[in-house]
Amino acid sequence: MSAFFSWIATLPALLQVVVVVLSFGAAIAVLIFLLEVAPRSGRKFTVIRLAACVLIPALVFLFLGSLWWAAAVAAVLGGLFFWLDMRARQGAGYLFQLVGFLAPAVVLLSIGLIYPTIITTIAAFMNSRGNRFVGFENFVWIFTQETGIRTVINTIIWVLFVPVLSTIFGLAYAVFIDKSRGEKYFKALVFMPMAISFVGASIIWRFVYAARPADQQQIGLLNQVVVMFGGQPVDWLANSPWNTFFLIVVMIWIQTGFAMVVLSAAIKGVPVEQLEAAEIDGANAWQRFRNVTVQAIRPSLVVVLTTISIVSLKVFDIVRTMTAGANSTSVLANEMYSQWKGFELGRSAALALVLFLLVVPIIVYNARQISKQREIR
Numbered sequence: 001m002s003a004f005f006s007w008i009a010t011l012p013a014l015l016q017v018v019v020v021v022l023s024f025g026a027a028i029a030v031l032i033f034l035l036e037v038a039p040r041s042g043r044k045f046t047v048i049r050l051a052a053c054v055l056i057p058a059l060v061f062l063f064l065g066s067l068w069w070a071a072a073v074a075a076v077l078g079g080l081f082f083w084l085d086m087r088a089r090q091g092a093g094y095l096f097q098l099v100g101f102l103a104p105a106v107v108l109l110s111i112g113l114i115y116p117t118i119i120t121t122i123a124a125f126m127n128s129r130g131n132r133f134v135g136f137e138n139f140v141w142i143f144t145q146e147t148g149i150r151t152v153i154n155t156i157i158w159v160l161f162v163p164v165l166s167t168i169f170g171l172a173y174a175v176f177i178d179k180s181r182g183e184k185y186f187k188a189l190v191f192m193p194m195a196i197s198f199v200g201a202s203i204i205w206r207f208v209y210a211a212r213p214a215d216q217q218q219i220g221l222l223n224q225v226v227v228m229f230g231g232q233p234v235d236w237l238a239n240s241p242w243n244t245f246f247l248i249v250v251m252i253w254i255q256t257g258f259a260m261v262v263l264s265a266a267i268k269g270v271p272v273e274q275l276e277a278a279e280i281d282g283a284n285a286w287q288r289f290r291n292v293t294v295q296a297i298r299p300s301l302v303v304v305l306t307t308i309s310i311v312s313l314k315v316f317d318i319v320r321t322m323t324a325g326a327n328s329t330s331v332l333a334n335e336m337y338s339q340w341k342g343f344e345l346g347r348s349a350a351l352a353l354v355l356f357l358l359v360v361p362i363i364v365y366n367a368r369q370i371s372k373q374r375e376i377r
Contacts, residue, residue: 120352123346124346128344150328151330151334154244157244162255173260173264191258199317205253208222209237211234213233220233237323240328244329247319251315266301270296274296306366313332313355313358336348
C-alpha cells in the first residue's frame, strides 16, 4: 500500500486526482458488485464468489506485500463465501448485505468515536505527558482550584439559562407570529441568526458590547445608547459575573430561531378539534394554550430543551471569540482547549471526560422520550 501511494506521489498533481478518484470508484464498484452477487444462488455466482476468494487475497498481497495477511484474508473470505453459498440456496444470503452495509458505519464509529473516547478516558488519569498514572489528581484539580470551580459553575449557568430562555422566546415567537400576515418574513428574520456561525455571531456582538473611553466616540451599540442618555461607557465583557450573562445573550439570540421553527411546526399539528372543544367548555385563550397546546407539543418541547442543553454544554466558539475565557467567563470546552494548548494533556482530558459525563444523561433522557413517543404511536 505504501508503494502504491509512493507511486501516486510521483505523478503530476492533476493525474494524482484522476488516479485517486478512479481507485476509489473501483473499490466502491467491487464492494457493490459483491453485495449484489454474494446473496444469489446458482453455479455462475458460486464461481464468481470462488474467484473473489482468489483475487482479493492476491490484491492484498500485492498492496501489503505480506503473505500472512493474504492467507488470513483468503481464509476469512473462503469460509464466509462458502457459508453464504450454502445459505444462498436457502434464500438467506441477505445477511451478507446486512453486514456489508453496517460494516462501514461500525468501522467509522469505532475510529471516530469509540477509540477517541477510550484514549481520552485513559489520558484523564495520566500526568501532563501521559507517561505516569496519577489517579484522580486531574479531577481533584478541577474541583478544588478556583479556575476549575468557576469553569464548572459557568457551564451550569449556561445550561440553566440558555435552553429555558431560548425555548420560552421561541415558543412566544411561534405563537404570536403563527398565522400573522407576514408570518414567513418574521420567521425568516428570527431564524436568520441560525444561518450565522458562532464565530460570526460572536464578532457581531463584540461590536455591540465594544467599549471606548468616555472622551472618544463609541462604536458599540449599547455604549452609544448609554452615552446618549448621559451615562458613562461600560466595559460589558469585563464585569464579572454579569459578563457571563452577556455572552449567554448571544447563544439565546442564535438558538431562539431553532426553537421557534420546531415549536411552530408542532403547534400547527395540534388538532383544531381539541382547541374548539376547550373553547366550548369555557376555557379562555391562556387556558387553551396551557392545557391543550403545551400538552400536545410536550415531546417537541423536550427535544428543543435537550438539544439546546447539549449545545450549551459544549459551547466554545462564543467564549473563545469574545473573551477567550478571561474575566471569569471560561467554560469547560474553552478550559479544555486552554489546558491542551498549555501542554496539560491530563487536565484537558479530564475536562473532556467531565463534559462527556454531563452530556450523556441528557442524551439518554432524550432517547428515552423519543422511544416513549414511538410506543404511544
